[in-house]
Amino acid sequence: MIATLPIKPDELREIPVFHRLPDEPVHSLVAVMVRRHYAPGQVIFLEGEQANSLWFVSEGRVKIIKHSLNGRVQGLCLMNRGKCFGSCPLFDMENNPATAQALDNVTLFVLPGEALQQLKGRDPHLVKALLHIYSQRLEHLARVSEVLGSWTVSDRINDCLLTYANREGQQSYVELTQEKLAAMVGTVREVVTRHLRSLEREGIVRNETGRIIILNADALLPPCGCEDRRTPA
Amino acid sequence: MIATLPIKPDELREIPVFHRLPDEPVHSLVAVMVRRHYAPGQVIFLEGEQANSLWFVSEGRVKIIKHSLNGRVQGLCLMNRGKCFGSCPLFDMENNPATAQALDNVTLFVLPGEALQQLKGRDPHLVKALLHIYSQRLEHLARVSEVLGSWTVSDRINDCLLTYANREGQQSYVELTQEKLAAMVGTVREVVTRHLRSLEREGIVRNETGRIIILNADALLPPCGCEDRRTPA
DNA sequence: TTTTAGATGTGACCTAAATCACGTCAGGCG
DNA sequence: CGCCTGACGTGATTTAGGTCACATCTAAAA
Known part of the structure; x- marks a missing residue:
């Protein structure tokens, strides 16, 4: 984990969610977001842990997994460049529903929960974009359930x-x-x-x-x- | 499906989400919501279908299932009295991610998508309550994935x-x-x-x-x- | 009371897939 | 160069759980 270099607006715009966001909110975002690096295999957060930040993948891949009981691991999905994961403070989710682990060398942008709470009142576009992400997440999980059940x-x-x-x-x-x-x-x-x-x-x-x-x-x-x-x- | 009797405010308040809602929004809600009856086994909506309403269970039980390919059916959950299901127009979900089917004789309250769109601007409490429901849904689905994968x-x-x-x-x-x-x-x-x-x-x-x-x-x-x-x- | 449809019990069998137990193969490195 | 170590290949064995084919059993309808 290297000393955090500030995130440039252009970098942030490479995340699809923020691609078309006006300058003003983007500047608010980079002011509060943090850059983090992880080595392959490193755990970013654990299932059940309390950590309500939003994470965006800038480089590399992160796998989201459920691991339980007998040591069996079930992959839910793999997040690559531009993808977003983590519990969303827009909901009341306090605990991570799954574990996130770096697959390669990854660079992440972190948006702390408190910061998002403050920003969400200001820009409805941002809120809408994030909700959209979570609707996709729901659909995806529903699909995973189907796939696991009958494929x-x-x-x-x-x-x-x-x-x-x-x-x-x-x-x-x-x-x-x-x-x-x-x-x-x-x-x-x-x-x-x-x-x-x-x-x-x-x-x-x-x-x-x-x-x-x-x-x-x-x-x-x-x-x-x-x-x-x-x-x- | 019987001719729709109007929904009384007290009935609506039996749904936990609306329990503590002030009179004003409750009245707005009953004005636009519709009562529906379904017989056991009757399909309420199909996976993939376009129907962005919110459904609340007043009486009986509804099962949410994924059925696919080889005719295998995977139950995701069972909604009983007071529970809420359906694609949420708060998200951009246009298609139902799963099928809903009546298990017993059920009575449902339906909140049409357009109506919710109009109401959501007015009462932030309502929006918050609904988001909370969906956060639970996410956690639940994550759990289903785990359970299916390794139990x-x-x-x-x-x-x-x-x-x-x-x-x-x-x-x-x-x-x-x-x-x-x-x-x-x-x-x-x-x-x-x-x-x-x-x-x-x-x-x-x-x-x-x-x-x-x-x-x-x-x-x-x-x-x-x-x-x-x-x-x- | 008979009928009858649905719900339940149970054995025999079969298949996907996990487990075990190896053997191979390529690259890094002292 | 041999020596590891991590990734890959493959058989043999085992087992959970699905399939099939029936025999009840029960409650509601006739």
Whole structure:
């Protein structure tokens, strides 16, 4: 964690939520926000902990997980550049509902809860933007519940590959070790390995160490076409 | 669905969110809210459908479910008297993230989206109360994700029994058929039957048709004590 | 009282996926 | 160069829990 360098307005504007925000509120924000660095594996906050700040990812990736009881870990999602996470003081959430952990070297912008409380009265645009984030969060979690409940592990792996793929020219690739991928979808490394091998044999992906290259994204699409999910037959 | 009888202010006040609301906003609310009746099994709204109203349960129970692909159904929660559900126009949610279905004969109070849009400017208390509801929803969904990801079916059944138990004197009981209980926890009837039988043999519950009586609630507590969930050992 | 539909009990079986127990392979480094 | 260490590959075994196929059992309807 390096001594905090002030955040520049332009940097803040790279976060989609703040992209179109007028100068005035942006300046208020950078005045109260703090820059933080985390090393891979470092825990940013723990589930249940009291810490009502909002976090924005400037660089690197953060994984949001639920880990419990038997040591099993269930990944909920992976936040990359521009994403926002943390309990929102706009709600009455006092405890973090999940754990956040750095996946790579990450740089975060932190908006402390008290600061947001003061700002929220001033700029309704800001409030609206944040609410929008949380509506997406709700939808996402609802989706996670569905996926966990009725998808097979293989489908979840495929889904995870598509969700976290980076595009670079024509190629898509995922920069995760199989171990981490396993944690994301809530399974174990061996199962991931086997499934990736079978995908490779079918020519759908190519495996390298610490990276999976997606050759045929279409073949990874969810089980039964996404549309028309209301006629289970 | 019977011709809509107007909603009385006292009825509205039985909904916890509105309990302490001053007379003025309550009157505005009853003016725009609508009473609706649904028969058991009737679908209130479908996942994906566009319908941004808020629903409050006056009588009976509503289950919120995700059903998908292979016909499997995953219950997310059960809303009883006083609970609130539906996509919130305070967010930008346009589509229902899940399906709502009447479990018994239910009476609902509906607050149409446009009406809420108009009211929200007027009473900040109302807005705050609704945001609070949604923060709980977020926490709940996060919990569902955890539960689905790492609990065993037996634990989920136990959890469901505790969550939806009615108290009556010293006895707690759950008014659900095994079929419905199975849908709630995302499994099949046979598994529920077997687990309930074994609980009965251990003297923890007594099974009647359409109802489970809980004799020893402590024995149903989650796998490893709820507190201190941040040291997975 | 019969009928009948729904709710429940239970065994036999089968499959996905976790667990265990290795063996391989590549890169960093003393 | 050998020596680790961390990532990957793969079989064998085990198990939770879903599927199938029935046998009750009960309460409400006829």
